[in-house]
Amino acid sequence: MQKLWECFFNEDTGLGTVLTTLFYKSSFQKTYNFVKNSQYWTHEQIKKYQWQQLIALLNHAYEHVPYYKKLFKMQGITPNVIKSLYDFQQLPFLTKEIVQEHSRELKATNYPKYKFEETSTGGSTGYLLRFDIEKGTWFAKHLAYMKILLERAGCDVMDKSVQIIGREKPWEFRPLSRTLVLSSYHMTDKNLPIYLKKIRTLQPQYFIGYPSAITMLATYMKHNSFELKELKAIFCFGENIYDWQREFLEQFFQCRVHGQYGHREQCILAGTCEKSNSYHIFPDYGFVELIDRNGQQVTKDGEIGEIVATGFHTGIFPFIRYKTGDIATYSTDCCECGRNYPLFKSIEGRVQDFLVSKTKRLVPLMGVLQLIAKSSSHMKEYQLYQDCEGEIILHIIKKAGFLDNDVRHIRENFQTRLGHEFSLSLKYLDSIPLTSRGKYQFLIQKIPIHF
């Protein structure tokens, strides 16, 4: 998952934030006001608005984007014949392969050159995608959404905060935004005491970053009896939040853990609310579908599917029915916060976050990780590795006290849960490297998974 948040926090968010906000203030203010004023719209109002946006985007793409003009021609249609959501959902998906191959033809021809800002995502997904975003405007709009998500948790953009993300510098303080930025790459025994000292001096009001890195830091704090004045919230993005991480963080910091989800491609943005841990998808940001393994729309509560999204703010480089490669669980709940936003119960992670059994059955990683975590308290870190169907290798960095008993527990629990469809072998390591973006990877899945 390449997060828009990650991009945001990898920018110089100190002076950059202030300048962008001033320069693109009207974009920022307009977006903020619109989202704030529309957040309690009825289902009908949302539907109507999204339909208008979709039609406007399709017309724009047909008129000004060579790739889509060609695609419509090949399908023998024009936007005029798309009269319903059903019609829209017959349009072909935009895959990462297509974006990679046709990035030139996906640029809109009616934007001035200076508006194009090239960006890229990739690495962990295996696809290096290059595409364009609308210079300045995207950032101003994004700030508006970020402010709204912070406010839901009782926080403000100018609150003192600690960000833990993949950075080259081990730490950095940004006085303008009162933010201490700590790098998830550098959380070593040598640096962690320094991190705590800096956190104590700052007395932050919230933490934001990858859940794995925040959990690692909190575990270290706990071992060192480090106490912090009351925090308002923890914001997690960039990776799945596992239940055990949420439980531990909420108990340790005595505040709520909020989840956020988005991409640099800017087709979908979602966050938890004041009342629930479900992801509330901003309906004014994009149109989101969930597609099952047979290419059908997921409509049942609790079912999983791949997130396919169409961004309303992507005119400069339109993403229409874009297959994100991320898996989520559908929810038909009505949240008591009163917003009629579409909901995901959870984000399950990437398509690759599944184990493949001997019979080619896909098993979500989430449950398996919890099972392993519960089996032994003497593992410093662990990671699953699979390159062969039905065979799992568990990498472990041992802590003092790791004995045969731990091995027996892990094997027994694994066998009970996953039966005879998998075999397990254990391998002991001294270190487990982070991804190129400084994230912790719980599974290295070498088998390509076609969801």
Ligand SMILES: [Zn+2]
């Ligand atoms: Zn809600």
